[in-house]
Amino acid sequence: MIHWRLYPFGRLALALMAGILLSSQVLVPLTLWVAAFFVLLTYSFYKEFISAYNHRHSLVAGHQVLTIFFLLGAVLMGVHQPVVDRKHYMHRIGSATEIEGIGVIAEIPEIKRSVRVQLILEHLCAADSCMEVSHEVMIYFDAQDSIAAAYHPGDRIWFQGRVTTVKTNTNPGVFDYKAYLWDKGISHQVFVKAGHIVVGRKGLGFLRQQAMDARAFCMMIFKKYLPDHDQEAIANAMILGYRGMVSEEMYRAFSDSGSVHILAVSGMHLAVLAEVLMFFFDRIAQRKSWVKYLKLVSLLAILWFFTLITGAAAAVVRSAVMFSLVLFGKYQRYHYNHFNILAFCAVAMLIYDPRLLFQASFQFSFLALLSLSFFYPFINSWYMADSRFVGWVWQYVSASMAAQILVLPITIYAFHKFPVYFLLSGFVPVWLSALALKLGLLIVILEPWSMALNEILASVFKFLLKMFINSVRWVDSLPMSSLDGLHFTTWEFWYLNVSLALFMIYLVLKRNSLLFFALSLISILGLSIGIRFYAASTQTKLTVYDVAGGSLADLFVGTTAIVLGGETVNPEKAAFVHKEHRASHFIGRVIKSKGCGDNFIMRNLIKQGNRIKVGKCIVSVVNNEFCEVSLEMDTGYGLLTNGVSWRPELKLGPGTVLIADGTIKGDNLRTWKRQAQQSGAQFYSIAERGAIVVDLKKGF
Amino acid sequence: MKNNPNFYFTRRERKSIVVFAFVAFFLTTMLYAIYRFDDAEIKPLPAILKDEVALNSITESRKIKKRYRSLNPNTTKVFKFNPNQVNEDSLAMLGIDRKAISNLMKYLNKGGKIKDMQHFFKIYGMEKYRNRLDTLLEFDQKQRSNSVTENKEKSSQNIKNTVTALLTAPDVPVVRIKIIEINGTDSFELQMMKGIGAFMASRIIKFRDKLGGYYEVAQLEEIYGMRPETFMAISHLIEIDTSLIRKMDINAANEAEMAKHPYIGKKRAGILAKYRNHHGIFSDMVDLQKTRLFDEDELSKLKHYLFFQ
Numbered sequence A: 001m002i003h004w005r006l007y008p009f010g011r012l013a014l015a016l017m018a019g020i021l022l023s024s025q026v027l028v029p030l031t032l033w034v035a036a037f038f039v040l041l042t043y044s045f046y047k048e049f050i051s052a053y054n055h056r057h058s059l060v061a062g063h064q065v066l067t068i069f070f071l072l073g074a075v076l077m078g079v080h081q082p083v084v085d086r087k088h089y090m091h092r093i094g095s096a097t098e099i100e101g102i103g104v105i106a107e108i109p110e111i112k113r114s115v116r117v118q119l120i121l122e123h124l125c126a127a128d129s130c131m132e133v134s135h136e137v138m139i140y141f142d143a144q145d146s147i148a149a150a151y152h153p154g155d156r157i158w159f160q161g162r163v164t165t166v167k168t169n170t171n172p173g174v175f176d177y178k179a180y181l182w183d184k185g186i187s188h189q190v191f192v193k194a195g196h197i198v199v200g201r202k203g204l205g206f207l208r209q210q211a212m213d214a215r216a217f218c219m220m221i222f223k224k225y226l227p228d229h230d231q232e233a234i235a236n237a238m239i240l241g242y243r244g245m246v247s248e249e250m251y252r253a254f255s256d257s258g259s260v261h262i263l264a265v266s267g268m269h270l271a272v273l274a275e276v277l278m279f280f281f282d283r284i285a286q287r288k289s290w291v292k293y294l295k296l297v298s299l300l301a302i303l304w305f306f307t308l309i310t311g312a313a314a315a316v317v318r319s320a321v322m323f324s325l326v327l328f329g330k331y332q333r334y335h336y337n338h339f340n341i342l343a344f345c346a347v348a349m350l351i352y353d354p355r356l357l358f359q360a361s362f363q364f365s366f367l368a369l370l371s372l373s374f375f376y377p378f379i380n381s382w383y384m385a386d387s388r389f390v391g392w393v394w395q396y397v398s399a400s401m402a403a404q405i406l407v408l409p410i411t412i413y414a415f416h417k418f419p420v421y422f423l424l425s426g427f428v429p430v431w432l433s434a435l436a437l438k439l440g441l442l443i444v445i446l447e448p449w450s451m452a453l454n455e456i457l458a459s460v461f462k463f464l465l466k467m468f469i470n471s472v473r474w475v476d477s478l479p480m481s482s483l484d485g486l487h488f489t490t491w492e493f494w495y496l497n498v499s500l501a502l503f504m505i506y507l508v509l510k511r512n513s514l515l516f517f518a519l520s521l522i523s524i525l526g527l528s529i530g531i532r533f534y535a536a537s538t539q540t541k542l543t544v545y546d547v548a549g550g551s552l553a554d555l556f557v558g559t560t561a562i563v564l565g566g567e568t569v570n571p572e573k574a575a576f577v578h579k580e581h582r583a584s585h586f587i588g589r590v591i592k593s594k595g596c597g598d599n600f601i602m603r604n605l606i607k608q609g610n611r612i613k614v615g616k617c618i619v620s621v622v623n624n625e626f627c628e629v630s631l632e633m634d635t636g637y638g639l640l641t642n643g644v645s646w647r648p649e650l651k652l653g654p655g656t657v658l659i660a661d662g663t664i665k666g667d668n669l670r671t672w673k674r675q676a677q678q679s680g681a682q683f684y685s686i687a688e689r690g691a692i693v694v695d696l697k698k699g700f
Numbered sequence B: 001m002k003n004n005p006n007f008y009f010t011r012r013e014r015k016s017i018v019v020f021a022f023v024a025f026f027l028t029t030m031l032y033a034i035y036r037f038d039d040a041e042i043k044p045l046p047a048i049l050k051d052e053v054a055l056n057s058i059t060e061s062r063k064i065k066k067r068y069r070s071l072n073p074n075t076t077k078v079f080k081f082n083p084n085q086v087n088e089d090s091l092a093m094l095g096i097d098r099k100a101i102s103n104l105m106k107y108l109n110k111g112g113k114i115k116d117m118q119h120f121f122k123i124y125g126m127e128k129y130r131n132r133l134d135t136l137l138e139f140d141q142k143q144r145s146n147s148v149t150e151n152k153e154k155s156s157q158n159i160k161n162t163v164t165a166l167l168t169a170p171d172v173p174v175v176r177i178k179i180i181e182i183n184g185t186d187s188f189e190l191q192m193m194k195g196i197g198a199f200m201a202s203r204i205i206k207f208r209d210k211l212g213g214y215y216e217v218a219q220l221e222e223i224y225g226m227r228p229e230t231f232m233a234i235s236h237l238i239e240i241d242t243s244l245i246r247k248m249d250i251n252a253a254n255e256a257e258m259a260k261h262p263y264i265g266k267k268r269a270g271i272l273a274k275y276r277n278h279h280g281i282f283s284d285m286v287d288l289q290k291t292r293l294f295d296e297d298e299l300s301k302l303k304h305y306l307f308f309q
Helices: A008-025 A032-049 A058-079 A178-183 A206-225 A229-239 A248-257 A267-281 A289-309 A314-332 A338-352 A354-358 A360-380 A388-406 A408-416 A430-447 A451-477 A490-509 A513-536 A571-584 A665-678 B013-035 B045-062 B088-093 B096-110 B115-121 B127-133 B146-166 B197-211 B219-224 B228-237 B253-261 B265-279 B284-290 B297-300
Strands: A100-103 A115-126 A129-132 A137-142 A156-167 A189-190 A197-201 A417-419 A482-484 A540-544 A552-557 A561-563 A589-592 A600-602 A606-608 A610-612 A617-622 A632-640 A652-659 A680-685 A692-695 B042-043
Touching: A008 A058, A008 A354, A032 B013, A058 A338, A058 A354, A058 B127, A115 A156, A156 A338, A206 A229, A206 A430, A206 B197, A229 A430, A229 A451, A229 B115, A248 A417, A248 A430, A248 A451, A248 A482, A267 A289, A267 A314, A267 A552, A289 A314, A289 A571, A314 A338, A314 A360, A338 A360, A354 A360, A354 B297, A360 A388, A360 A490, A408 A417, A408 A490, A417 A606, A430 A482, A490 A513, A540 A632, A552 A571, A552 A610, A606 B297, A652 A665, A652 A692, A665 A680, A665 B088, B115 B127, B197 B219, B219 B228, B253 B265
Parallel strands: A137 A189, A561 A589, A617 A632, A632 A652, A652 A680
Antiparallel strands: A100 A115, A100 A156, A115 A129, A115 A137, A129 B042, A156 A189, A156 A197, A417 A482, A540 A552, A540 A692, A552 A561, A600 A606, A606 A610, A610 A617
């Protein structure tokens, strides 16, 4: 039996999450949720507090209570939607293409291809009058704009620029940036070329401003002592939660070696900070009881301020809440249960902002800790070491393995990769990073008091960071350090999650039926992947990607992809667009089509010039190379690429499907549309409607 | 199933949960009401900016300048510099420790001049930075291709262009920015500018009083504690009336008066006084040049402050 009495917040957290999930998926008016919640709450209030207590069927009463939390989740999710807020700037901008406004810089600018700044928009202005608005907007300045690059969080600026909505990336399998920003309440982006001035400072509110100023102070200390850019970037990411300086290559190395969690400030960092602080606090005598409470309050204040300094991401807030409760419990000598505290953190954070449920930081943080807390005792008990050293090593191995179990499905589903050497990175890199973290914090604490000592500590700090980065790179350089191209469909993801949940319940209840169901779901998962793999071996699909300023398409024939176009597309951009889509279709071989002079025959495929015959279907690539055979297009698919213009020699018919990629725009597009209409052909424009995947067996 | 353990809550738990949900609902309803019914206020733009300027001067005066003086996370990391003209904050940005910076500043403030790279690294504490700084030192101002200067000039020009465009564009709401005449202003007005607090304002005034007035905006960079970013932010807001410069009669001033002038200093004041006693009064700048106490740059600065009677 699961003793829910020991984890009172466990069931409530599950009910709350269910309400939030359902509300986000099902379109029900907010007023309906609010009405249902209010009615049920009032009825429960009456039953529990006012009516004479007659025996209430516990099943009904229990369901009622859980339903209250379920409806609470739905209501919270509805209220926190950005559209509900009338002051949200999206209601004011409408179809405007240029705006001017006043806002406060919320984060340190990120300088890569442009200077990107998150701004809390306060006023939208026109003709010398301004209207109050709310919520954040993304602003992009020119990469050469040194003024924008020097903005500090808290600076209030006046700006004017071009505004657009954040566009969805329609390419299949690609990260949805629009949804990611929407979860933060950001719906628009502004491009400012010139015309921005600082009109004030310290606009973030007292605590947050102090935290941002402290962060800038700490970043300057690292800048002073760490001349190497990579070391400075890693120190800022690890200790201050600022990842804007970490290069993409470095991030990929960390991700592939299974050490990327070190770059995100989390419970480990708070634990190290607490350890450093306790080292100083324990030196203070504790003869009086108020000294004990003063230490506790000071420790919590510093931990929470550090949470603000690092940007208050979900993972670190979760750790701070848990730390606060555990420390309070320890000082008061209360019994506490880690699972209940974890559930309480989830409830508290989701009540504050239910959209956190959809953020990777929140999901990974809770799943990793739940997995660690639950599976570690079981795995650790598999082996009893004789020596202390082996026991210590086994402890770390079992902790690393335990933490990965519940995180595995979401790692594969969200990132499509798995770090093979996560156990190895749990040793050297993690240890080095913990030491470097302690030293980094010490340097920051000691900087105002003793710079001479800091010079000595800094040289050790530099050495540790160098070793840490080298160890990560070494793990990354090992063969097959990361299994890429892994892919789950949504159903498969949930099969795996449910089977893991059933397995966890089995470990508690020891009922064989649960194990049987868990294994059945794993079998279904395997079967699903097998079916997909078999289907992939006989697939014929045409995918035309939406790539700005370039042409790129893939023709999947079995597990082979024939790349059409791509000469004008940056290779990194091309990989970003097609990588996951190819992985999800089990593509093992890639052939680059070379245009007119490239003829070959494969199983089920004949390529002649720009014309490809797959089974009974014909795909013609129409670019500025007009090979003889591609001029007749009265059946099959015509792929218009590289901005090709209409030529009268082309023959279109009612059986033709024309797909124009993103390079066919403006007058050229109108001409093609007109010609297609006149000849009765179907027409699809990537520029207007986004990327498309056509199953050639089923038709358009 | 009467007492299904998965759905069983004690009465106490049920009451607590109902109260908890009620409080959460109440707070959520308040938030919803604010979102739905709080009307957006419309304000005139100049009023918003005026409030901001007033707030800015108050918060700046509270800033702990010593702690944040040399710290700025968003500047160029590596840039060429003239060791005779660079300030402390720029040196700190290059990663040089305070002791070495202090030694260099003391040397320069006493009238010293760094002639070449060897001379620079003889300053106590600078030798260890040889590998980092040897390619960054510049000594000829005319050939200066300092990337910081280029950035500053470009940024300063950007701001000027922006302000000009704002002031002249017909349909764009105008942001009225106050231009301050620095030779006639007081410290209160100076504090209205972004980045200038009470300390910096007083330093600007003190330096102005010692000089007799500013003849060009670039002189503000010579002020102790003036950061490059602060200078960039305020340079377009300043104008100079050179008629207000208080000039010194080099032939009538005594040694103490000459020593107070930042471009002369105590040591040179003593030498000038003795030279004047031996050789007679100075009739023009050429006579001053003959003393060999000043190089061409210094003379070009001094000529604005001296008159020969």
